[in-house]
Amino acid sequence: MSEGKKPDPLMVAPWKDPAATPYIRIQNVTKKFGDFVAVNNVSLNIYKQELFCLLGGSGCGKSTLLRMLAGFEEPDGGQIFLDGQDMAGIAPYKRPVNMMFQSYALFPHMNVEDNVAFGLKQDHTPKKELWDRVKGMLEMVKLSGFASRKPHQLSGGQRQRVALARALVKQPKLLLLDEPLGALDRKLRESTQFELMNIQEKLGVTFVVVTHDQEEAMTLASRIGVMNLGQIVQVGTPTEIYEFPTSRFVADFVGSVNMFDGRITDEDNDYVRISSEDAGCTIFINHGVAAPPSAALAVAIRPEKIAISRSPPANTQENCTQGIVEDIAYMGDMSVFNVRLKSGKLAKVTQPNLVRHTDDAIHWDDHVFMSWHAASGVVLTV
Amino acid sequence: MSRAGYLALGDQLATSAEPLIRNLVRLAPIRILLNLFGRLGLRGRGLVIFLPYAWLALFFLIPFVIVLKISFADQLIARPPYSALWELSEKGYLTIKLNLNNYRFLIDDALYWKAYLNSVKIAFVSALICLIVGYPMAYGMARADKAWRNILLMLVILPFWTSFLLRVYAWIGLLNNNGIINNALLGLGLIDQPIVMMKTDFAVYVGIVYSYLPFMILPLFTALEKMDVTLLEAAADLGCKPLKAFFTITIPLSMPGIIAGFSLVFIPALGEFVIPDLLGGTDTLMIGHVLWNEFFSNRAWPVASAVAIAMLLLVLVILYLQSRFQRAAEAP
Ligand SMILES: Nc1ncnc2c1ncn2[C@@H]1O[C@H](COP(=O)(O)OP(=O)(O)O)[C@@H](O)[C@H]1O
Numbered sequence: 051m052s053e054g055k056k057p058d059p060l061m062v063a064p065w066k067d068p069a070a071t072p073y074i075r076i077q078n079v080t081k082k083f084g085d086f087v088a089v090n091n092v093s094l095n096i097y098k099q100e101l102f103c104l105l106g107g108s109g110c111g112k113s114t115l116l117r118m119l120a121g122f123e124e125p126d127g128g129q130i131f132l133d134g135q136d137m138a139g140i141a142p143y144k145r146p147v148n149m150m151f152q153s154y155a156l157f158p159h160m161n162v163e164d165n166v167a168f169g170l171k172q173d174h175t176p177k178k179e180l181w182d183r184v185k186g187m188l189e190m191v192k193l194s195g196f197a198s199r200k201p202h203q204l205s206g207g208q209r210q211r212v213a214l215a216r217a218l219v220k221q222p223k224l225l226l227l228d229e230p231l232g233a234l235d236r237k238l239r240e241s242t243q244f245e246l247m248n249i250q251e252k253l254g255v256t257f258v259v260v261t262h263d264q265e266e267a268m269t270l271a272s273r274i275g276v277m278n279l280g281q282i283v284q285v286g287t288p289t290e291i292y293e294f295p296t297s298r299f300v301a302d303f304v305g306s307v308n309m310f311d312g313r314i315t316d317e318d319n320d321y322v323r324i325s326s327e328d329a330g331c332t333i334f335i336n337h338g339v340a341a342p343p344s345a346a347l348a349v350a351i352r353p354e355k356i357a358i359s360r361s362p363p364a365n366t367q368e369n370c371t372q373g374i375v376e377d378i379a380y381m382g383d384m385s386v387f388n389v390r391l392k393s394g395k396l397a398k399v400t401q402p403n404l405v406r407h408t409d410d411a412i413h414w415d416d417h418v419f420m421s422w423h424a425a426s427g428v429v430l431t432v
Numbered sequence: 433m434s435r436a437g438y439l440a441l442g443d444q445l446a447t448s449a450e451p452l453i454r455n456l457v458r459l460a461p462i463r464i465l466l467n468l469f470g471r472l473g474l475r476g477r478g479l480v481i482f483l484p485y486a487w488l489a490l491f492f493l494i495p496f497v498i499v500l501k502i503s504f505a506d507q508l509i510a511r512p513p514y515s516a517l518w519e520l521s522e523k524g525y526l527t528i529k530l531n532l533n534n535y536r537f538l539i540d541d542a543l544y545w546k547a548y549l550n551s552v553k554i555a556f557v558s559a560l561i562c563l564i565v566g567y568p569m570a571y572g573m574a575r576a577d578k579a580w581r582n583i584l585l586m587l588v589i590l591p592f593w594t595s596f597l598l599r600v601y602a603w604i605g606l607l608n609n610n611g612i613i614n615n616a617l618l619g620l621g622l623i624d625q626p627i628v629m630m631k632t633d634f635a636v637y638v639g640i641v642y643s644y645l646p647f648m649i650l651p652l653f654t655a656l657e658k659m660d661v662t663l664l665e666a667a668a669d670l671g672c673k674p675l676k677a678f679f680t681i682t683i684p685l686s687m688p689g690i691i692a693g694f695s696l697v698f699i700p701a702l703g704e705f706v707i708p709d710l711l712g713g714t715d716t717l718m719i720g721h722v723l724w725n726e727f728f729s730n731r732a733w734p735v736a737s738a739v740a741i742a743m744l745l746l747v748l749v750i751l752y753l754q755s756r757f758q759r760a761a762e763a764p
Pocket residue numbers: 083088106107108109110111112113114115
């Protein structure tokens with residue numbers, strides 16, 4: 051999923067460098083609304099020029115965290131540092147941060163041009179420079195012909211681009227985007243995602259993007275912070291989040307997954323064997339895990355990492371189970387098989403449709419074998 | 433409620449009212465009436481639109497035409513105290529006599545245009561004071577908690593439950609030389625002499641502002657409540673200080689409310705009679721008062737009618753200006 055993103059030579063994973071100073075340092079930040087804890091003891095470092103995604107379900111506190119960065123909410127506990135400076139008590143209009151609002155929040159009584167110019171006018175930018183920059187920005191978001199339109203005369207996608215231009219024209223060091231593409235249809239969303247990434251690369255701005263759409267996060271982000279119930283549950287690159295989730299929540303939230311409960315029967319430094327009634331077989335994993343022996347755990351296996359066939363594979367002893375095909379969803383590029391295992395559990399397998407049609411294709415009610423590589427399973431203890 | 437909301441509500445009402453309507457139209461008198469309207473080409477939608485127009489014609493247009501007619505008559509000592517506008521002589525001549533002197537009188541006698549001017553001044557200043565006093569109140573209401581908002585709204589509307597006349601009378605008790613305010617100030621030793629407030633322009637302003645304040649607050653509240661507060665966050669985010677954001681975002685977006693509130697105070701205050709009569713002095717010249725005097729003290733119906741027509745023209749000009757401003761402000 052993240053293969054489309056080319057590595058940026060300027061950005062060699064600063065989060066891996068212990069000497070790098072984070073641009074944003076969020077330390078034990080908590081925000082309560084009455085008794086309700088919206089953001090719970092969050093600590094997070096975000097580095098310069100990152101495109102960081104906060105990913106989580108609705109109501110998990112993403113917007114609240116973003117609003118604390120912008121200064122619209124004050125944390126009840128903890129601190130936020132921006133470029134080394136403590137942000138406590140600094141009013142939103144004094145922060146070197148711009149935000150693109152979920153609702154765009156365009157000023158309805160001003161035309162496109164004046165909306166974009168608004169921020170520069172507050173800084174008393176000289177007239178000529180101001181209008182040059184506004185013009186340049188409108189060109190960049192491809193809205194030059196719409197300068198004198200009012201927001202209500204624009205389509206959703208155009209409004210979204212005005213909002214982006216308005217936030218970017220001030221050349222902020224940090225741009226906050228709250229569900230920036232939420233209101234767009236799928237096609238427009240995809241093209242805009244790439245536009246956003248281009249702009250981010252061109253201008254070298256640090257982006258923090260809030261989204262509930264895991265595909266969007268995977269496409270855009272240099273790193274993703276997954277949130278649940280006001281807490282950050284995992285931070286990592288899209289690949290790390292997808293391939294090495296550290297909790298059932300993340301494995302389940304990001305992409306689809308088969309989760310098999312089981313117990314360790316045999317382990318060493320470089321392998322672990324798990325017996326799973328759920329899966330109906332022994333699962334062998336070719337690396338060690340830091341779990342206490344006999345602890346209840348789950349093995350997560352992504353549907354695309356499972357091979358499905360009617361004839362038994364070479365090794366049926368381990369990492370192989372059997373079931374009956376209950377459902378097939380043909381998606382064009384691939385097919386999704388729902389297989390009922392002996393344990394009664396429904397397992398999901400996806401298979402790319404490499405050839406157009408074979409008589410050999412798997413049908414409903416077929417008895418099938420499902421097998422996977424020893425590196426495919428991820429052991430989850432929480 | 434949004435447009436979609438109204439449409440849904442309408443649908444619901446229509447469905448539930450359908451059996452009732454079906455039975456109603458079977459009743460003989462209604463059937464005859466509908467039949468009659470039908471013959472005149474009034475059915476369904478046309479009929480529904482026709483009714484408010486009929487109402488306006490009956491209770492506004494016809495009285496207006498009568499007043500217009502009287503304004504062109506001569507004053508007589510008779511009953512009614514004005515001459516007829518037209519006469520049909522025995523020889524079959526129809527003579528129409530249009531007496532324009534009443535209008536000339538309005539221009540020649542300084543009393544009238546002074547009264548107009550003073551009314552405009554008092555109404556304008558009162559509307560301005562209402563705006564200045566009402567805006568913070570409406571703002572506070574619009575930004576208050578949902579639960580509080582209804583209580584505050586209730587408090588603004590509450591005075592309407594008491595008679596207007598009684599409330600103006602109550603101000604006499606407050607503003608009199610031996611009224612509550614003067615007594616309190618005297619009692620506290622802040623003044624030695626009662627402050628003369630009754631029978632002054634000040635009392636008229638107090639009375640008008642007090643009486644018409646809700647008409648200012650309600651449209652302002654509606655406009656401010658509709659406003660998306662994230663716009664203010666967006667302004668702050670772009671480096672705009674709160675006070676500046678108030679003038680560049682909040683005020684322009686509440687302009688329709690300001691214009692509506694201003695006209696709702698200005699227009700009735702212009703013709704106000706009760707408040708200047710009860711609270712104002714002999715030198716508080718307002719056109720409503722002049723009109724009353726002409727009509728009842730002098731029995732000069734034609735002149736009084738001319739005064740009324742001239743005021744109506746003034747109001748029409750104001751309404752026209754208002755609708756133009758309103759359209760400019762509402763074009764988002
Ligand atoms: N101003 C507020 N007052 C009370 N509760 C709030 C407020 N803002 C947000 N919340 C609550 O905090 C939780 C997190 O909100 P938010 O950060 O907007 O979630 P999301 O992750 O969907 O953006 C939600 O349950 C929301 O109801």
